[in-house]
Amino acid sequence: MIMETLDARNMLCPMPVIRTQDKVNGMASGEMLEVVCTDHGALNDIPTWCRINGHTVVETVDNDHEVIIRLEVHHGA
């Protein structure tokens, strides 16, 4: 399983989502992506984006300074 990472620190909503979207578009189904953000809004937005686009959030980590979202890419029909 390939784990790619995306550094979305210091970006504000919706840039973390846009960067995630662009990154995921270049990845294959089954690959994993880890996104690191400092905007806590991403904790809501990236999982919502995943739900509506069919990708799976595997794990979210929320500490004071950063949030980390790990997701699995699914390019469905």
Place this chain on the structure above:
Amino acid sequence: MTQRKAAALISGGLDSLLAAKLMLDQGIHVEGINFYTGFCVEGHTHAIRNKDKNKEKRNNALWVAEQLGIKLHIVDIIEEYKDVVINPKHGYGANLNPCLDCKGFMVRKALEWIQQHDFDFIVTGEVVGQRPMSQRKDTMPVIARESGARDLLLRPLCARILPETLPEREGWVDRNKLLDFSGRNRKPQMALANQLGFNDYAQPAGGCCFLTDANYSRKLADLWQVRGEKRYEIDDIMLLKVGRHVRPRPHFKLIIGRDDGENNFLRGYRNRFVHMHASSHRGPLVLLDAESGTVSENDLLLAARLTARFGKGRTDDEVTVSIHDLSDMVTEYKVAPLHPDELPQEWYL
């Protein structure tokens, strides 16, 4: 019959939600597009200020898409959008909002998108007569024409008072099930939302973009005036959303954090600006925005006194302020905080 596909411009507000929903109910495959200009109110301010910490930080466009069960494509148009803000052919609205050009631009981008993705038409939540600039009866055809979308642009909420579009003529959508909303009264939208089971949506009064905000526009106009040209980078327009902006002299201004959330945000810019804070008292982080080499020792002293003015030591006789230059060399100034009488209202942008 093949299922027809529409791209709906989703702002996160109620109107675009309803317009997309009307299409879904007619069996159209709908995907949403949300354009990010850099001026969108969405999220940013919520994420920055302390006072908003407890508000749910949701991106309304994503939320709307999820309610509708459609995909959403968020498109970064920051760079291309500059030309719309800087040179609007149809001018500005009440503030620096170039709504008519903006709408035309977004519909044009949507047209490019449907051509690339093999979709059939474009849907927006526009309502005739709702906005003074872009949604007047006489300007709505301008958007359709100048964007190049022409009759591929369907506005389901008011389609029945507009000329027939291609999706209607071709029978992809039933014109009789489209609506005839007009004017500024939003009750019909709210009633429709109720009827369709949507009762939690972004309040329209909030506005969708900072360019309609008088305070924001004033700060942007100041930025352009000082630069001698209408030019901005993304960081410039982000910083206009944060802090108090005080211009005590024509050649420099201070950006003063209003709470820990903003101080934290401004900290991210420390390596790009001379910055200062009181080291003897609690107080804000302050960025000094000036062309390098233009600020004198006297200017720095004034900036230090202003910094002291906005911190906990404001009523003390002396406050120590640390000023960091761009190479992070620190100079300490012991200053008397500026007295309120010495701070004219005109300095506030």
